[in-house]
Amino acid sequence: xxxYITFDNAQALSYIEQLGEFFEPNAQLTxxxxxxxxxxxxxxxxxxxxxxxxxxxxxxxxxxxGESWPLTLDRARIEASVLKKHGLVCEQHTAKVLHTNDxxxxxxxxxxxxxxxxxxxxxxxxxxxxxxxxxxTYLATSSFYYSDFYLxxxxxxxxxxxxxNPELCSITEDLFxxxxxxxxxxxxxxxxLEADVLRLQQSPQLLRQVAQLKHLFxxxxxxxxxxxxxTGSIFADQSDTKLIDPEFGFFGPIxxxxxxxxxxxxxxxxxxxxxxxxxxxxxxxxSYLLTQIQQCLNDFENIWLALAAQHTRDLSxxxxxxxxxxxxxxxxxxLGYAGTxxxxxxxxxxxxxxxxxIEDDSARLQVQKQALLLGEQLILHAxxxxxxxxxxxxIVSLIQ
Ligand SMILES: Nc1ncnc2c1ncn2[C@@H]1O[C@H](COP(=O)(O)OP(=O)(O)O)[C@@H](O)[C@H]1O
Ligand SMILES: CSC[C@H]1O[C@H](OP(=O)(O)O)[C@H](O)[C@@H]1O
Numbered sequence: 001x002x003x004y005i006t007f008d009n010a011q012a013l014s015y016i017e018q019l020g021e022f023f024e025p026n027a028q029l030t031x032x033x034x035x036x037x038x039x040x041x042x043x044x045x046x047x048x049x050x051x052x053x054x055x056x057x058x059x060x061x062x063x064x065x066g067e068s069w070p071l072t073l074d075r076a077r078i079e080a081s082v083l084k085k086h087g088l089v090c091e092q093h094t095a096k097v098l099h100t101n102d103x104x105x106x107x108x109x110x111x112x113x114x115x116x117x118x119x120x121x122x123x124x125x126x127x128x129x130x131x132x133x134x135x136x137t138y139l140a141t142s143s144f145y146y147s148d149f150y151l152x153x154x155x156x157x158x159x160x161x162x163x164x165n166p167e168l169c170s171i172t173e174d175l176f177x178x179x180x181x182x183x184x185x186x187x188x189x190x191x192x193l194e195a196d197v198l199r200l201q202q203s204p205q206l207l208r209q210v211a212q213l214k215h216l217f218x219x220x221x222x223x224x225x226x227x228x229x230x231t232g233s234i235f236a237d238q239s240d241t242k243l244i245d246p247e248f249g250f251f252g253p254i255x256x257x258x259x260x261x262x263x264x265x266x267x268x269x270x271x272x273x274x275x276x277x278x279x280x281x282x283x284x285x286x287s288y289l290l291t292q293i294q295q296c297l298n299d300f301e302n303i304w305l306a307l308a309a310q311h312t313r314d315l316s317x318x319x320x321x322x323x324x325x326x327x328x329x330x331x332x333x334x335l336g337y338a339g340t341x342x343x344x345x346x347x348x349x350x351x352x353x354x355x356x357x358i359e360d361d362s363a364r365l366q367v368q369k370q371a372l373l374l375g376e377q378l379i380l381h382a383x384x385x386x387x388x389x390x391x392x393x394x395i396v397s398l399i400q
Contacts, residue, residue, distance in 0.1 A: 169217075273366065301388050328386065332385055
């Protein structure tokens with residue numbers, strides 16, 4: 001892309017001024033880069049009256065590693081396009097795109113700074129009552145309307161092409177399904193976890209189930225996924241929930257997004273064992289997390305089935321009982337993917353502060369062991385769950 005340059009604060013500010021779209025002509029603007037994600041730059045441009053917007057720019061490499069890990073700028077186009085597509089069917093829970101420039105790999109977004117990033121909040125034991133229901137609405141609605149149940153076959157095939165995202169998918173394929181299950185330089189864990197890691201790496205049953213999950217990820221363009229539904233990609237307040245950052249979006253297995261979300265709530269559940277010392281307070285937080293998982297599973301299925309009953313356009317897919325069967329398989333897949341998220345966030349390249357932020361070494365190690373065991377058991381037993389109730393019961397039985 002010939003015109004690409006990486007912005008600094010002054011260049012981001014000047015770009016927004018030249019657009020002349022977002023602020024009063026004589027506004028006194030300030031700009032500050034404050035991104036804390038693994039991949040991109042995030043600038044806030046604000047005026048003297050407290051109005052502000054977000055300018056996100058992709059770097060030609062992964063921010064967390066540096067220039068030694070080159071990465072396509074096309075991820076900015078994918079991210080903005082997924083937000084727009086998901087916004088069309090679920091405006092309430094999707095961050096709004098205000099402007100894009102593919103050559104500069106720029107997306108201008110509404111500033112959600114009045115809300116809070118969910119991961120940080122959960123780590124402070126703050127709770128959001130609508131979380132499970134809202135994420136279920138987002139996942140069920142976006143995945144239904146971009147599935148074969150709703151899209152015309154030619155429309156769907158064109159979208160699959162538009163959202164082909166090989167470089168970012170390759171990161172997921174490596175980090176979720178390969179690295180943790182073999183000796184790999186990118187893995188990152190304490191020597192005290194070696195025996196736990198070897199147990200995973202030497203379990204033929206586990207490796208077979210992980211192979212199945214990876215194969216599905218490769219080969220099941222069921223719907224347009226967000227692709228990275230972790231708790232750092234969710235803004236929340238007491239009345240609403242918004243999803244950001246779908247640069248890993250592509251047409252893939254619907255259970256991957258649902259499983260990533262559940263996996264992140266379970267990572268936080270495990271982390272609370274090392275974070276909150278007082279038992280009643282810890283139990284309260286953990287019970288909140290389980291309630292949100294249950295709500296999310298219930299609402300996801302109910303919303304999906306209601307949409308399918310009313311809006312399925314493909315004649316064959318209207319066959320009695322087929323939508324139910326499809327959603328039950330999504331939930332099984334989700335449990336498996338939740339397990340892979342627990343494992344890769346514990347011993348792979350990209351950890352979560354929920355666990356890494358536990359100061360006491362021995363408490364952190366115990367939490368990591370629990371997360372690995374929980375992930376392993378979820379992957380091994382996911383296929384046994386006949387429905388959402390047994391899926392939830394499996395989680396409860398493994399965690400308590
Ligand atoms: N629309 C937004 N409004 C307010 N802050 C945002 C917005 N988008 C991103 N951010 C901030 O920037 C951080 C990194 O954004 P993210 O999209 O996760 O970047 P990356 O793609 O590098 O992971 C978020 O944790 C959040 O603090
Ligand atoms: C080298 S990418 C690692 C990891 O980072 C992404 O998350 P985010 O950009 O939101 O911080 C994604 O989960 C990748 O797996």
